[in-house]
Amino acid sequence: MKLLEHEAKTLLAAANIPIPASLLVTKYNPVLPEVPIVLKSQVPTGGRGKAGGIIVVEEINNLQPSIQALFDLEIKGFTPKTLLAEEKLNIAKELYISLLIDRASSAVQLIAHINGGIEVEDNKNFKTWSLNNPNFDVIGQELADYYQLPGQTFVIQDLIQNLYKCFIKNDATLIEINPLILTTNGNLIAGDCKITLDDAAAFRHDWNFEDKPAEANFVTINPTGNIATIANGAGLAMATVDAAFEAGLQPANFLDIGGGANTETLLKAFNRIVQYQNVQAIIINIFAGITRADEVAKAIVAAKEQIPHLPPLFIRLAGTNHDAAVKILTDKGIVIMPNLQACLVAAKEVVHG
Amino acid sequence: MVNIFQGENVMVQGITGAHGSFQAKAMQAAGTNVVAGTTPGKAGQQVDGIKVYDTVKDIQKDYTVNTTVIFVPARFAKAAILEAIEAQVPLIICITEGIPVHDMLIVRKRLQTSSSTLLGPNSPGALLPGVSKLGIIPATMSLPGNAAIVSRSGTLTYETMAGLTEKGIGQKYVIGIGGDVIHGMGYIECLQLFQADPDVDTIILIGEIGGQDEIVAADFIQKCITKPVFAYIAGHHAPEGVQLGHAGAILGSDAESASAKTEKLSDAGAITATSITELLNKIV
Numbered sequence: 287m288k289l290l291e292h293e294a295k296t297l298l299a300a301a302n303i304p305i306p307a308s309l310l311v312t313k314y315n316p317v318l319p320e321v322p323i324v325l326k327s328q329v330p331t332g333g334r335g336k337a338g339g340i341i342v343v344e345e346i347n348n349l350q351p352s353i354q355a356l357f358d359l360e361i362k363g364f365t366p367k368t369l370l371a372e373e374k375l376n377i378a379k380e381l382y383i384s385l386l387i388d389r390a391s392s393a394v395q396l397i398a399h400i401n402g403g404i405e406v407e408d409n410k411n412f413k414t415w416s417l418n419n420p421n422f423d424v425i426g427q428e429l430a431d432y433y434q435l436p437g438q439t440f441v442i443q444d445l446i447q448n449l450y451k452c453f454i455k456n457d458a459t460l461i462e463i464n465p466l467i468l469t470t471n472g473n474l475i476a477g478d479c480k481i482t483l484d485d486a487a488a489f490r491h492d493w494n495f496e497d498k499p500a501e502a503n504f505v506t507i508n509p510t511g512n513i514a515t516i517a518n519g520a521g522l523a524m525a526t527v528d529a530a531f532e533a534g535l536q537p538a539n540f541l542d543i544g545g546g547a548n549t550e551t552l553l554k555a556f557n558r559i560v561q562y563q564n565v566q567a568i569i570i571n572i573f574a575g576i577t578r579a580d581e582v583a584k585a586i587v588a589a590k591e592q593i594p595h596l597p598p599l600f601i602r603l604a605g606t607n608h609d610a611a612v613k614i615l616t617d618k619g620i621v622i623m624p625n626l627q628a629c630l631v632a633a634k635e636v637v638h639g
Numbered sequence: 640m641v642n643i644f645q646g647e648n649v650m651v652q653g654i655t656g657a658h659g660s661f662q663a664k665a666m667q668a669a670g671t672n673v674v675a676g677t678t679p680g681k682a683g684q685q686v687d688g689i690k691v692y693d694t695v696k697d698i699q700k701d702y703t704v705n706t707t708v709i710f711v712p713a714r715f716a717k718a719a720i721l722e723a724i725e726a727q728v729p730l731i732i733c734i735t736e737g738i739p740v741h742d743m744l745i746v747r748k749r750l751q752t753s754s755s756t757l758l759g760p761n762s763p764g765a766l767l768p769g770v771s772k773l774g775i776i777p778a779t780m781s782l783p784g785n786a787a788i789v790s791r792s793g794t795l796t797y798e799t800m801a802g803l804t805e806k807g808i809g810q811k812y813v814i815g816i817g818g819d820v821i822h823g824m825g826y827i828e829c830l831q832l833f834q835a836d837p838d839v840d841t842i843i844l845i846g847e848i849g850g851q852d853e854i855v856a857a858d859f860i861q862k863c864i865t866k867p868v869f870a871y872i873a874g875h876h877a878p879e880g881v882q883l884g885h886a887g888a889i890l891g892s893d894a895e896s897a898s899a900k901t902e903k904l905s906d907a908g909a910i911t912a913t914s915i916t917e918l919l920n921k922i923v
Contacts, residue, residue, distance in 0.1 A: 387740055387744070387820060387821070389820050389821070389850045389851065389852075389887075390850075390851055390855070392743075392744065392747040392821050393744065393747075394744065418748065419748075454741065457739055457740075457741050459740060484739050484740050484741065486713065486737045486738060486739045486740065486886065487739035487740075487741065487742075489713075489714055490714070490739075502882040502883065502884055502885075502886075503884055505878065505881050505882075505883055507876065507878055517794070518794055519792060519793045519794025519795060519884070520792060520793075520818055520847070520883060520884025520885040520888055521790070521791065521792020521793065521794060521795030521796070521818070521845065521847060521873050521884075521885070522792065522794035522795045522798060523883070523884055524792075524795075524847065524848070524873035524874040524877065524883055524884070524888070525795055525798070525871075525873045525914065525915050527874075527876055527877075528873060528874070528875045528876060528897075528913060528914055529914045529915075529916065531875065531876045532913060532914055537876070540877075540883055540884075542883075542884040573794045573797050573798050573801070575763075575775065575776070575777040575780075575793070575794060575797045604798075604801065605777065605780065605797065605801070606777060606779070625916070626916065627916055
């Protein structure tokens with residue numbers, strides 16, 4: 287789950303990491319900030335600055351029009367529900383710092399660069415530290431030296447320790463502060479911040495953010511695609527999408543219905559699929575391991591009967607209790623295909639006439 | 640060489656749950672010696688004749704346990720794995736899906752100072768057809784033989800295995816390493832096992848988008864594997880930055896894409912395909 291900037295900064299502030307003084311502006315909030323002020327569109331996407339989503343307002347006359355302009359500005363398909371109004375900082379230097387989970391070392395990693403800001407992706411030679419059994423005094427010292435801020439050693443030691451605590455406490459998988467601003471007064475302040483939280487840990491938190499845990503099992507790939515796919519298991523679902531593309535079809539979605547393929551899950555899947563305007567065929571690819579093919583077949587029949595204008599189904603159903611499944615489906619006049627390839631060929635005939 | 644997947648004296652953590660009880664029975668039916676299981680607070684009960692204990696250590700008073708298979712819900716899985724590590728169970732297989740990644744970081748840290756091997760989580764386990772079934776891979780679709788499969792996916796593993804069986808190609812090992820970001824055993828350990836086992840004549844590697852594991856595996860194949868390797872990476876048309884089912888299946892950079900991984904494996908000498916059907920056609 288990705289947090290908006292103001293949500294991320296609330297978590298930073300709670301962990302004693304300095305953030306700019308700020309005010310949240312909603313469309314109906316009559317409280318206006320004082321100028322000069324930085325207005326930042328709160329959209330769940332990157333590249334906001336380059337898209338014009340950040341405005342520095344110096345004159346009071348420009349405040350209301352700037353607020354209006356930002357609420358109207360669509361950035362990569364998103365319009366903001368809120369704006370963050372922040373104090374304008376006097377910047378001496380922009381640095382980069384982030385914490386993430388490094389898959390290769392199975393540990394939290396700290397990444398830093400002396401040049402932060404919007405061009406950070408062009409940087410080379412990021413400095414990294416593993417935070418497996420971290421000694422923050424040592425790492426903080428090294429980081430301060432790297433940032434060429436030896437006078438800030440104590441501050442940086444505290445900063446990374448607080449960042450790490452924030453990361454652990456919130457079940458984060460990414461905290462990125464870019465830029466980490468050194469002000470002309472010598473303060474280190476989080477200029478912008480991205481935080482991603484682990485959806486799997488939602489059960490132990492009282493999360494109430496604008497973004498909700500993403501639905502990983504149903505993903506739209508192309509809303510104007512000409513076929514829909516249903517499979518069980520993430521790998522098989524990906525493989526089904528791959529095979530459909532290979533066959534020259536345009537899959538609208540990825541769907542892993544998991545181990546418990548019952549009438550309810552299929553009904554839900556069908557109901558979402560019929561919302562895709564151009565879908566003309568549905569490929570169902572089930573390999574019954576723990577699942578039983580006959581139960582999936584029953585569920586398909588029951589769900590199909592409840593949705594009148596369902597596109598034709600092309601079903602491949604292998605594994606446990608396959609023979610019983612074939613009987614259930616053929617009794618209802620639903621054809622079961624010998625393999626996925628046959629489903630794709632049949633679907634192509636429907637799509638391309 | 641002692642085969643850790645031999646399946647002697649197996650226990651099940653979470654044996655009274657729906658999955659635990661069903662799968663314990665299926666493991667027994669496939670010839671695995673399931674000696675006992677745990678569910679805290681349910682000691683003294685029985686599940687299809689298998690004795691239930693409160694803790695792993697209680698079982699160890701009566702049996703020498705070689706393997707534990709974990710089916711407990713995600714929120715209790717960290718405690719279950721740590722309990723098995725604490726009890727020094729040699730092989731710990733975790734089937735549970737959806738364990739918080741920070742919990743797995745703690746588990747990985749504990750494993751550094753332990754002699755236990757972890758397979759999973761979010762893994763279907765390991766199947767040695769005709770020998771042992773440690774997890775949920777359907778034994779009925781397997782055939783004893785000399786191929787070895789290692790995979791990050793569950794159903795795709797079954798699909799590959801059943802496809803081989805259909806062609807009359809038997810398997811010595813079918814191992815799912817699991818689809819999570821932080822996990823135990825990986826491709827390298829499995830490839831080492833397959834290379835060292837004289838029975839294995841063909842290796843099949845099934846990967847996914849996300850992470851660098853298949854890239855590292857490709858380097859290893861180039862340097863250390865002399866047996867033929869067949870490989871398929873799922874997710875050639877995955878959208879960037881979106882999780883596809885498995886927690887680990889999220890496309891970060893181009894280097895984590897299915898095409899980049901396929902190319903790397905191909906360069907390393909593996910025979911690759913862009914669909915499972917194509918891969919199965921190439922294996923003879």
